[in-house]
Amino acid sequence: MNYFSLSSNALLLAFILLLVAIIPFGFATKTRHAASWKMALALTWLAFISQMVYFVARWRAVGHAPVSNMYEFMTFFGIMLIGAVLLISSLYKQWSIAFFAIPIALIILGYGSVFSNKAMPLIPSLQSHWLAIHVITVAASSAILSVAFITSVMYLLKTAKARSIKWLEFVMFQLVVVVGFILISTFCQLFLNPQTVKFTNKEGGTELATYILPIITSNHAETGLFMLSNSIDAKKLNTIVWSFLVGGVLYLVIRLVVRKTFCELLKPFTLRMDLKLLDEISHRAILIGFPLFSLGGLFFAMIWAQIAWGRYWGWDPKEVWALITWLFYAALLHLRLTKEWEGERTAWLAIIGFGLIVFNQVFVNLVIAGLHSYA
Template identity: 40%
Template sequence: MNWLDISSSAFIAAFFLYCFAFLFYVIAVAGRKWSNRKPEEHVRKWSRIGFVFSTIGLAAHLVFFFTRWAGAGHIPTSNMYEFMTFLGMSIMIAFTIIYLIYRSPLLGMFALPLTIVIVAYAAVFPQKVQPLVPALQSNWLKVHVTTAALGEAFFAVGFAAGLMYLLRVIDFKGTDKAAKRAQRWIEFTLYVIIVIVGFIGAVFLFRGMDYQASFTQTNISYDKTGAESITEDTVEYTLPPIVKPYNSVTTAVEPFLGMESPLFEAPSWMNGVNAGRKLNTVIWSIIAGTLLYGILRLVFRKPLGAVIHPTLEGIDPEDLDEISYRSIAIGFPVFTLGALIFAMIWAEQAWGRFWGWDPKEVWALITWLYYSAYLHLRLSRGWQGHRSSWLAVIGFIVVMFTLIGVNLIIAGLHSYAGVDG
C-alpha cells in the first residue's frame, strides 16, 4: 500500500466521521426536549461525543493531507480537488478553535454540514495527482494557499453562525412585510444550499451510471491581428445534455429517460471555455436541487426555515451573533496575510509584479474590502444582529465566488487551478 492509497482511505474515513459528528451534534441540540432527561446533561454528553467524532475526523483529514503530500512530492493544494479538500479541513480547524473558545454544540450543527458539502464538492473534481507547472514550484505555494484558506475558513464559520442566528431570530409566524421578506430570503438561502447539494448528487449519480456524451464544437476566434482562426474541439459531457455547446454537432449521446438529443443549444454570447457544458451542469443542478427541495417541502409541509427554527429555540441569539463576528474578526488578519500579502510577495517573485489586477487578485481584494466594510459597520456604526448576520451570509457567497466562480467563469492567471466541472 503506498502513500496515495492510505490517503484516499483516510479521506473516506474523514468524510464519514464528519457525517457522524454532524448527527451527534444534531442529537445534542434537537434532543434537549426529549423526555426523561435533564437538558443540560444531555447537551453536555452528546456534544462531547460529537466533538470527539469531529476531532477524529479532522485527524483523519490531516492524515489524508500529509500522506498525499508524501505521495505526490508536493503540497496538495495545487488543483481544485486538493484546494477544496484543504478548505474543508481549514473549516474544521477554524471550527475547532471557535468551539474551544465558546463550547457551543450548536455551531457543530451548522459548521459540519458546511464541511461535508465542501468535501463532497471537492470529490467532483478529478482526483489525480498532477505534476506542478513551473509557476507553482515555490515555497509560497505552501504558505500562500494554506493561510488564505484558513482565513476563508474562519469566514465560513462566521457564515454558519450568522445563518444560525437568522434561523433563530427570524419570526416565522410573522405576517408583516419585514418578517415576510426575511422569511423569503432565508428560504432562498437554504434553497441555494440545496441546489449545491443537488449538483453534487447529480454528478455522482451520473458518474455511478458512467454516463457519457460528446460533441464536436466549431470555434471561430480572432487573434490580436484580427485574423480569423477556426478550431474544432471535442466537448465531453458526463451529465445528459439538455443544452449542447454553441455551434456543435452531436458525436455520441447515450439516451437518458428517452431523451436522445439535446433540447437546445447554448447561446453564442456564452463563449467561455466549455460554456455549454457548464450551462448544462447549472441546469442539472437546479433541476436536482429543486427536486430535492420539493421532496423536503412535501415531507415537512412547511418552509425549511420554519422546520429548523424550533430546534434552535432557547438558544441565546446574542451568543450566535458574537460567534459569527468573532470568527470573522479572527479570520480577517489571517486572510489579509494569506490572500493579499503573501500573494503579493509570491506574485512579485514569480511574475515580477506584486499586483496585476488578475481576476483572482481583484476578487481577493473585493473579499477583503467587503469584510473591512463589515467590520467598520459593526465596530463603528453598530450594525449587529440581523444586519450583521446577513452581511456574514452574503460575505461567504463573495468568498465562494472568489474561490470557485472566478475559476469557472472568468479565466485568468489562476486558471491552472484545474477546474473541470
C-alpha cells in the first residue's frame, strides 16, 4: 500500500469535510435546527476519522511519529484541535463551539500545507521515542488551550463594548493575514517558479537564497523593490510583507462585500449562547491544558534535552518562550482563583495566551535561530 498517497488523500478529504461542515453548523447555531446539528456533527466526526487515517498512514510511511517538521506538526495540531472541540463540546453539549473552531482548524491545516510534506531522515537528536511523547503532548495541550481562545472570542463577541470590539477586530484581521499568507504561498508554489539570488551574508561570504514569493525585499542590489542591509533577513521579511499585503486586500474586499466588520458578521451567531457557560468552558479548558502543557512543554522537554544535548536547560529561544507561555497561563489561573478574575478580563488573557502559543510554534520555529528551529 502507498501510505504516502493514502495519508495525503485522507487529509484532503478531512479538509473538504470540515469546510462543508461549517454551513450546517452555522445554520444550526442560529436556528437550533436538530437535523442541521446531526449533519454537521456527522461531517466533523468523519473529518476527524479521516485525519486519524492520515496520521496513522503517515506514521507507517515515514517510520516514526509524524511530528518532526512544520508540515507534520501543524497538521497534527489541527487534528488535536478538532479532537479537543469534539470532546469538550460533547461534555458541555455546546456544539456551536465547533462553528467557530473549525475555521481556526482549517487555517492551521492550510498553514501546515504550505510547507513541504516530503519525508526527510531524522537528525540524530530527533531519533528518540521522546519525539512522539514530547511533541504530541505539546500539540494536544496547545489544542485544548486553543479551545479557551475560541470560547473567549465567542464571549467577547457577545459582550464586548466598542473599544474592546476594535481590538477583537484586530485579532480577526491577524487571522485573515494568515489566510493571505496561505493563499499567496499556495498560488506561487502552483503557478510561479522560485527565484534564486545571491547575497552577501553577515560574515561577508556569498550565499544563495530561494524566494517562493515574488521579491519585494532583498539583500541583493539587483533584485527586489527594497534593498536591505545584511543584518536583516530579507527573505523572511519578504514573506511577512506579502502576507500583510494579500491579507489586507482580502480583509478589505470582504468588508466591502458584506459591509460589516467581522465582529458584526459573527455576533448574531452568539446570541443564543450562555455567557457563564462560555466562561466556564474557557476556564476548564485552561485547567486541563495547562498541566498537560507543563508535562509536554517543560518536563518531557527537559528530559529529552538532557538525553539529546546533555543538559536540561540551555536558554534556547524555544525553551525561553515555552517558559514564558507557561508562566503566563500560571498567572492567568492565579488571577482567576485568588483574585476572582473572570468574564471579559480572563477572556482577553486567554486570547493573549493563544497568541503566545502561535508565536512560539510559528515565529520562534521559523524566524528565531535555535536548536528547535523547523526552518
